[in-house]
Amino acid sequence: RQNKPILKPHSYLQALVTEFQVTDSTEAKEQVLANLANFAYDPSNYEYLRQLQVLDLFLDMLTEDNETLVEFAMGKGCPEHPPLSPGQGHRGQML
Template sequence: MACKDSGSDRFEYLQNLVTEFQDTDCDEAKEQVLANLANFAYDPRNMGDLRRLQVTELFLDMLTEENENFVEFGIGGLCNMSMERESRDEILCSGGVDLVKNCLSSRRDETVLSAITTLMNLTTANSRSQTTDAAVVQCMVRLSLSENSRMRNLATMYLEDYCPEEQVKRAREESQVQCQTALGIPLPKD
Protein backbone atom coordinates (compact mmCIF):
# COMPACT_ATOMS: atom_id res chain seq x y z
CA MET A 1 0.00 0.00 0.00
CA ALA A 2 2.60 2.46 1.09
CA CYS A 3 4.56 1.97 -2.09
CA LYS A 4 1.65 2.43 -4.39
CA ASP A 5 1.99 5.26 -6.79
CA SER A 6 -0.56 7.53 -5.24
CA GLY A 7 -0.17 10.01 -8.09
CA SER A 8 -1.96 7.91 -10.66
CA ASP A 9 -4.51 6.82 -8.07
CA ARG A 10 -5.34 10.39 -7.41
CA PHE A 11 -5.73 11.13 -11.08
CA GLU A 12 -8.08 8.20 -11.52
CA TYR A 13 -10.12 9.30 -8.57
CA LEU A 14 -10.42 12.81 -9.89
CA GLN A 15 -11.35 11.44 -13.27
CA ASN A 16 -14.11 9.41 -11.66
CA LEU A 17 -15.42 12.52 -10.01
CA VAL A 18 -15.51 14.42 -13.28
CA THR A 19 -17.22 11.51 -14.97
CA GLU A 20 -19.81 11.23 -12.25
CA PHE A 21 -20.43 14.94 -12.49
CA GLN A 22 -21.04 14.71 -16.20
CA ASP A 23 -23.15 11.56 -16.06
CA THR A 24 -25.43 12.19 -13.14
CA ASP A 25 -28.72 13.99 -13.44
CA CYS A 26 -29.12 14.39 -9.74
CA ASP A 27 -28.42 17.93 -8.62
CA GLU A 28 -27.49 16.84 -5.14
CA ALA A 29 -24.81 14.50 -6.42
CA LYS A 30 -23.61 17.20 -8.76
CA GLU A 31 -23.27 19.62 -5.89
CA GLN A 32 -21.34 17.12 -3.84
CA VAL A 33 -18.96 16.28 -6.64
CA LEU A 34 -18.48 19.91 -7.52
CA ALA A 35 -17.64 20.71 -3.90
CA ASN A 36 -15.29 17.74 -3.90
CA LEU A 37 -13.46 19.00 -6.96
CA ALA A 38 -13.31 22.55 -5.68
CA ASN A 39 -11.80 21.32 -2.45
CA PHE A 40 -9.30 19.20 -4.32
CA ALA A 41 -8.28 22.37 -6.08
CA TYR A 42 -7.19 23.72 -2.73
CA ASP A 43 -4.25 21.35 -2.72
CA PRO A 44 -1.71 22.64 -5.23
CA ARG A 45 -0.46 19.14 -5.81
CA ASN A 46 -3.68 18.39 -7.65
CA MET A 47 -3.49 21.36 -9.99
CA GLY A 48 -1.81 19.48 -12.80
CA ASP A 49 -4.35 16.68 -12.73
CA LEU A 50 -7.28 19.04 -12.50
CA ARG A 51 -6.02 21.04 -15.44
CA ARG A 52 -5.58 17.90 -17.47
CA LEU A 53 -9.19 17.01 -16.73
CA GLN A 54 -10.23 20.51 -17.79
CA VAL A 55 -11.80 21.21 -14.48
CA THR A 56 -11.20 24.94 -14.94
CA GLU A 57 -13.70 24.83 -17.80
CA LEU A 58 -16.09 22.88 -15.67
CA PHE A 59 -15.90 25.50 -12.93
CA LEU A 60 -16.34 28.32 -15.41
CA ASP A 61 -19.44 26.62 -16.80
CA MET A 62 -20.94 26.60 -13.34
CA LEU A 63 -20.82 30.37 -13.06
CA THR A 64 -23.74 30.73 -15.43
CA GLU A 65 -25.91 28.16 -13.69
CA GLU A 66 -29.09 29.15 -11.94
CA ASN A 67 -28.49 26.98 -8.92
CA GLU A 68 -26.68 29.25 -6.48
CA ASN A 69 -24.83 26.37 -4.93
CA PHE A 70 -23.31 25.52 -8.28
CA VAL A 71 -22.17 29.10 -8.67
CA GLU A 72 -20.75 29.26 -5.16
CA PHE A 73 -18.84 26.00 -5.50
CA GLY A 74 -17.69 26.83 -9.02
CA ILE A 75 -16.27 30.20 -8.08
CA GLY A 76 -14.76 28.62 -4.96
CA GLY A 77 -12.95 26.15 -7.16
CA LEU A 78 -11.78 28.94 -9.44
CA CYS A 79 -10.63 30.92 -6.43
CA ASN A 80 -8.53 27.95 -5.38
CA MET A 81 -7.18 27.16 -8.82
CA SER A 82 -6.42 30.69 -9.94
CA MET A 83 -3.79 30.91 -7.22
CA GLU A 84 -1.56 28.93 -9.52
CA ARG A 85 -0.11 30.68 -12.53
CA GLU A 86 -0.79 28.08 -15.16
CA SER A 87 -4.38 27.62 -14.13
CA ARG A 88 -4.75 31.37 -14.00
CA ASP A 89 -3.56 31.64 -17.58
CA GLU A 90 -6.01 28.94 -18.60
CA ILE A 91 -8.88 30.76 -16.99
CA LEU A 92 -7.82 33.99 -18.68
CA CYS A 93 -7.62 32.23 -22.04
CA SER A 94 -11.14 30.88 -21.64
CA GLY A 95 -12.44 34.38 -21.11
CA GLY A 96 -13.07 33.82 -17.43
CA VAL A 97 -12.76 37.42 -16.31
CA ASP A 98 -16.23 38.46 -17.40
CA LEU A 99 -17.84 35.37 -15.93
CA VAL A 100 -16.08 35.98 -12.64
CA LYS A 101 -17.05 39.63 -12.65
CA ASN A 102 -20.68 38.63 -12.87
CA CYS A 103 -20.29 36.75 -9.60
CA LEU A 104 -19.69 40.07 -7.86
CA SER A 105 -23.43 40.61 -8.10
CA SER A 106 -24.29 37.45 -6.27
CA ARG A 107 -26.51 37.59 -3.22
CA ARG A 108 -24.23 35.24 -1.40
CA ASP A 109 -21.32 36.73 0.46
CA GLU A 110 -19.19 33.67 0.00
CA THR A 111 -19.59 33.85 -3.77
CA VAL A 112 -18.68 37.53 -3.85
CA LEU A 113 -15.65 36.94 -1.64
CA SER A 114 -14.39 34.16 -3.86
CA ALA A 115 -14.99 36.34 -6.90
CA ILE A 116 -12.90 39.20 -5.47
CA THR A 117 -10.02 36.89 -4.63
CA THR A 118 -10.26 35.25 -8.04
CA LEU A 119 -10.15 38.61 -9.75
CA MET A 120 -7.06 39.50 -7.78
CA ASN A 121 -5.45 36.28 -8.91
CA LEU A 122 -6.48 36.89 -12.49
CA THR A 123 -4.93 40.35 -12.62
CA THR A 124 -1.83 40.33 -14.80
CA ALA A 125 -0.15 43.01 -16.87
CA ASN A 126 -2.28 41.96 -19.82
CA SER A 127 -5.57 41.43 -18.08
CA ARG A 128 -5.36 44.44 -15.79
CA SER A 129 -7.47 46.62 -18.05
CA GLN A 130 -10.23 44.02 -17.82
CA THR A 131 -10.06 43.25 -14.13
CA THR A 132 -9.86 46.86 -13.03
CA ASP A 133 -12.24 48.58 -15.38
CA ALA A 134 -14.49 51.33 -14.13
CA ALA A 135 -17.34 49.00 -13.23
CA VAL A 136 -15.16 46.76 -11.10
CA VAL A 137 -13.51 49.66 -9.34
CA GLN A 138 -16.87 51.18 -8.54
CA CYS A 139 -18.12 47.88 -7.30
CA MET A 140 -15.08 47.54 -5.05
CA VAL A 141 -15.59 51.03 -3.71
CA ARG A 142 -19.09 50.03 -2.71
CA LEU A 143 -17.99 46.73 -1.26
CA SER A 144 -15.26 48.45 0.73
CA LEU A 145 -18.06 50.13 2.68
CA SER A 146 -19.76 46.85 3.41
CA GLU A 147 -20.75 45.83 6.88
CA ASN A 148 -19.14 42.48 6.40
CA SER A 149 -15.55 42.94 7.49
CA ARG A 150 -14.25 40.18 5.26
CA MET A 151 -15.84 41.83 2.26
CA ARG A 152 -14.54 45.20 3.37
CA ASN A 153 -11.02 43.89 3.80
CA LEU A 154 -10.86 42.20 0.44
CA ALA A 155 -12.39 45.12 -1.44
CA THR A 156 -10.09 47.60 0.30
CA MET A 157 -7.15 45.46 -0.55
CA TYR A 158 -8.29 45.22 -4.14
CA LEU A 159 -8.48 48.98 -4.43
CA GLU A 160 -5.15 49.52 -2.73
CA ASP A 161 -3.15 46.84 -4.48
CA TYR A 162 -4.66 46.37 -7.90
CA CYS A 163 -6.36 49.55 -9.02
CA PRO A 164 -4.59 52.73 -10.12
CA GLU A 165 -5.04 55.48 -7.58
CA GLU A 166 -6.64 58.07 -9.85
CA GLN A 167 -9.17 55.54 -10.96
CA VAL A 168 -10.14 54.77 -7.40
CA LYS A 169 -10.40 58.44 -6.64
CA ARG A 170 -12.60 59.01 -9.64
CA ALA A 171 -14.76 56.04 -8.76
CA ARG A 172 -15.20 57.32 -5.22
CA GLU A 173 -16.26 60.72 -6.46
CA GLU A 174 -18.63 59.20 -8.97
CA SER A 175 -20.15 56.89 -6.42
CA GLN A 176 -20.99 59.87 -4.26
CA VAL A 177 -22.77 61.59 -7.10
CA GLN A 178 -24.54 58.68 -8.65
CA CYS A 179 -24.35 55.01 -9.22
CA GLN A 180 -23.08 54.39 -12.71
CA THR A 181 -22.97 50.66 -12.99
CA ALA A 182 -24.96 48.01 -11.29
CA LEU A 183 -22.10 45.56 -10.96
CA GLY A 184 -21.91 44.15 -7.49
CA ILE A 185 -25.42 45.09 -6.52
CA PRO A 186 -27.33 41.90 -5.91
CA LEU A 187 -30.52 41.47 -7.79
CA PRO A 188 -33.61 41.52 -5.64
CA LYS A 189 -35.01 38.16 -4.65
CA ASP A 190 -37.92 37.19 -6.82
Protein backbone atom coordinates in the same frame (compact mmCIF):
# COMPACT_ATOMS: atom_id res chain seq x y z
CA ARG B 1 -16.41 -6.91 3.81
CA GLN B 2 -14.82 -6.12 0.49
CA ASN B 3 -12.19 -3.37 0.47
CA LYS B 4 -12.38 -0.79 -2.28
CA PRO B 5 -9.16 -0.31 -4.23
CA ILE B 6 -7.26 2.86 -3.41
CA LEU B 7 -7.39 5.17 -6.42
CA LYS B 8 -4.56 7.45 -7.38
CA PRO B 9 -5.46 11.17 -7.47
CA HIS B 10 -5.84 11.30 -11.25
CA SER B 11 -8.11 8.23 -11.30
CA TYR B 12 -10.20 9.52 -8.41
CA LEU B 13 -10.58 12.95 -10.00
CA GLN B 14 -11.50 11.30 -13.32
CA ALA B 15 -14.19 9.31 -11.51
CA LEU B 16 -15.57 12.51 -9.97
CA VAL B 17 -15.62 14.31 -13.33
CA THR B 18 -17.37 11.35 -14.96
CA GLU B 19 -19.93 11.20 -12.16
CA PHE B 20 -20.59 14.93 -12.53
CA GLN B 21 -21.10 14.56 -16.28
CA VAL B 22 -23.42 11.55 -16.18
CA THR B 23 -25.62 12.25 -13.16
CA ASP B 24 -29.00 13.91 -13.48
CA SER B 25 -29.22 14.55 -9.74
CA THR B 26 -28.71 18.17 -8.73
CA GLU B 27 -27.69 17.08 -5.23
CA ALA B 28 -25.07 14.69 -6.63
CA LYS B 29 -23.69 17.43 -8.92
CA GLU B 30 -23.39 19.77 -5.92
CA GLN B 31 -21.58 17.15 -3.86
CA VAL B 32 -19.18 16.23 -6.68
CA LEU B 33 -18.44 19.87 -7.49
CA ALA B 34 -17.74 20.52 -3.79
CA ASN B 35 -15.29 17.60 -3.77
CA LEU B 36 -13.57 18.88 -6.91
CA ALA B 37 -13.35 22.35 -5.38
CA ASN B 38 -11.66 20.91 -2.30
CA PHE B 39 -9.07 19.21 -4.50
CA ALA B 40 -8.41 22.54 -6.23
CA TYR B 41 -6.95 23.96 -3.01
CA ASP B 42 -3.99 21.57 -3.15
CA PRO B 43 -1.35 22.71 -5.66
CA SER B 44 -0.22 19.11 -6.14
CA ASN B 45 -3.55 18.45 -7.89
CA TYR B 46 -3.34 21.34 -10.39
CA GLU B 47 -1.87 19.28 -13.22
CA TYR B 48 -4.53 16.58 -12.82
CA LEU B 49 -7.27 19.21 -12.71
CA ARG B 50 -5.89 20.86 -15.84
CA GLN B 51 -5.66 17.55 -17.71
CA LEU B 52 -9.25 16.69 -16.80
CA GLN B 53 -10.47 20.20 -17.72
CA VAL B 54 -11.93 20.67 -14.24
CA LEU B 55 -10.98 24.34 -14.28
CA ASP B 56 -13.11 24.82 -17.40
CA LEU B 57 -15.91 22.96 -15.63
CA PHE B 58 -15.69 25.46 -12.75
CA LEU B 59 -15.88 28.34 -15.21
CA ASP B 60 -18.89 26.77 -16.96
CA MET B 61 -20.70 26.47 -13.62
CA LEU B 62 -20.48 30.23 -13.06
CA THR B 63 -23.40 30.71 -15.48
CA GLU B 64 -25.67 28.10 -13.86
CA ASP B 65 -29.00 29.07 -12.28
CA ASN B 66 -28.21 26.89 -9.26
CA GLU B 67 -26.57 29.20 -6.70
CA THR B 68 -24.89 26.32 -4.88
CA LEU B 69 -23.09 25.19 -8.04
CA VAL B 70 -21.99 28.77 -8.69
CA GLU B 71 -20.69 29.14 -5.13
CA PHE B 72 -18.75 25.87 -5.27
CA ALA B 73 -17.30 26.85 -8.65
CA MET B 74 -16.14 30.14 -7.13
CA GLY B 75 -14.66 28.39 -4.12
CA LYS B 76 -17.10 30.03 -1.69
CA GLY B 77 -18.69 26.72 -0.81
CA CYS B 78 -15.58 25.45 0.94
CA PRO B 79 -15.22 27.62 4.05
CA GLU B 80 -12.59 25.38 5.63
CA HIS B 81 -10.12 26.47 2.94
CA PRO B 82 -9.05 30.03 2.15
CA PRO B 83 -9.46 31.20 -1.46
CA LEU B 84 -6.47 31.00 -3.77
CA SER B 85 -4.65 34.11 -4.77
CA PRO B 86 -5.02 35.01 -8.48
CA GLY B 87 -1.55 33.77 -9.40
CA GLN B 88 -2.32 30.27 -8.10
CA GLY B 89 -5.28 29.54 -10.36
CA HIS B 90 -5.57 28.32 -13.92
CA ARG B 91 -4.06 30.94 -16.25
CA GLY B 92 -4.33 33.41 -13.38
CA GLN B 93 -8.08 32.88 -13.05
CA MET B 94 -9.75 32.23 -9.75
CA LEU B 95 -10.81 28.77 -8.73
